[in-house]
Amino acid sequence: MTPAPAAPASAAARPAQLTVLDLTATSIDLTRQICDMESVSGNETALADAIVAALAGLDHLEIIRDGDTVVARTNLGRAQRVVIAGHIDTVPLNDNLPTRYETIDGTEYLWGRGTVDMKAGVAVQLKLAAELTDPGVDVTWMWYDHEEVSDDLNGLGRLARNRPDLFAGDFAILGEPTRSQVEGGCNGNLRVEIRTFGLRSHSARSWVGENAIHKAAPILNILAGYEAREVEVEGLVYREGLNAVGITGGVAGNIIPDECMVHVNYRFAPSRSGDEAVAHLRELFAGYDLTVVDRAEGARPGLDAPLAREFLAAVGGVATPKYGWTDVARFSALGVPAVNYGPGDPLKAHADDERVAVAEITACEKGLRDWLSASVR
């Protein structure tokens, strides 16, 4: 783990191994601090520890911990409650830490893993959680682990199973990258493994065997020729995608392979259920062995909720669809309308040159701060 820069003076009093977050820093500097704490999925404990330590002693927040997920909430007796959440893990590094600042065509960026997906959003949330002691609505902040991996590991999903009571709310905001614009709903996400089978033989007498890799050619042809749909849902147009994300086959350099597996990822519009998505793939790949390995429902935009309309009016701009699957679907499934709102260009999420325009961090902080600070509702 790279130590966070700019540890405050009180650092000497804490255990040596605990990195100290300075929540009084700007949200830009705070983004840098938590990005430089590597927290690839499965390695979030140090960051979760640091978040708990940074919030400890703030009288307006009740802190609840579940594994490496941290919940902090106000209990001010407001008429309405908003849940604001963000994941603290990232995809694996690719030589893109520690962070650095860079200026491209006059725009200043913070570069590095996690800057977009989604530690800038988390930094804004942490800062506001500490500073907004008297918001106009009660707020439940959630920072959770294991978002970038298989659905069954997702920290927000685990929290929903362990403490469904914490999800009570009138509206939810997820800090996934949206360039600090409101993005509604999300596509569903399905992963399947499609297998072909053959018969092993020595490759010197290949006519005795049956080549399972050759049999996968039609699967790749279907994928390469597939035209993904664009689907309008409640006024927003969702773009789908169907892709091989992995392929594997082969025993040895002199053996005709008896099995080949194509790992396929289908991102589907929220007008389609998970069951319908599976049925679509079963039809498309009829006759092949197909196993569902991961499935997450999409979420409709949810922009007709009163607090959603009010929030959209407060932060301005035009709502657009969210292409990527996000945990808004989890709130949606629990009956809580939810939108995505966070700094960063989603096209840079998971990219080797992941980088966030620092102005978007500031804009997101201002949007959330102004709306949450408005008079009691």
Next chain:
Amino acid sequence: MTPAPAAPASAAARPAQLTVLDLTATSIDLTRQICDMESVSGNETALADAIVAALAGLDHLEIIRDGDTVVARTNLGRAQRVVIAGHIDTVPLNDNLPTRYETIDGTEYLWGRGTVDMKAGVAVQLKLAAELTDPGVDVTWMWYDHEEVSDDLNGLGRLARNRPDLFAGDFAILGEPTRSQVEGGCNGNLRVEIRTFGLRSHSARSWVGENAIHKAAPILNILAGYEAREVEVEGLVYREGLNAVGITGGVAGNIIPDECMVHVNYRFAPSRSGDEAVAHLRELFAGYDLTVVDRAEGARPGLDAPLAREFLAAVGGVATPKYGWTDVARFSALGVPAVNYGPGDPLKAHADDERVAVAEITACEKGLRDWLSASVR
């Protein structure tokens, strides 16, 4: 390692960890002894040790060791010398050791890894090396390691580099499985890696990336549609083969892959040189990134050599082509005509149900014994 059965009485005098081979057993029992000593490529030392120990003290043989390759030769001053060779390694196990006898449709088989490829041939050679103290030609016996893996590891190739003098001879016989019939020459063997490249992106926004696995579809189409040639060389018809033996691609379940690799194996008739084989694949896969990873020349039948004609007449039957690449090509390259002759159905080599008809072991022993025991030539 499974201990060999039927250790002779002198076993107690030897180091406990050394398995003792009984060369006075029948060639069938001896096959079983050495098959039950697992010797997957890279793990031949114990078997090589046992061979050296079994031959030690036989006055008519000079023993030379090079790594896990053992050479034993007579020096009787005969006018002609024959080299007889076999590899002592096998492909990996697949729950097919220890060996067992089984009878199918009235034919008795010895079942298990190595019975066909090619410990039955090695067993016959070991027994004859020990017993034929006064053959009609001088004989150089060679038992070598690492035949079933990459060409650069091959023990016979290493011996040819370290001790080319040992390869002097008028004719060579390789004990690869031929159902105890003479098979001439062998196909060449080429392995290449063909790569496609794309652009990584998050799979939720796949239109931003370029899918390298989808780009591999035309490669699989070429392979699946390829019609392998049958080529006549010196009267024997060689059958070729072009196959994917491996495929790999993918980064993670939510990332558009930027690279895919298809591992291709081309078995080509001995009328074609290795260079010509590479040129053929470069033409077939024009425009793709292609890297040669393993290449071995084929061998013409070599049946016009006087000793070859005499051997064929002595053991009877009709010569046929050898499809698989074998080390006869190494003798061929050194100017020594060479044929394949050994027990076992080559279609069962590397198969999970690898098994040799025990009658073929006896036939091979008789064929070699009779020919080698004939009057001094």
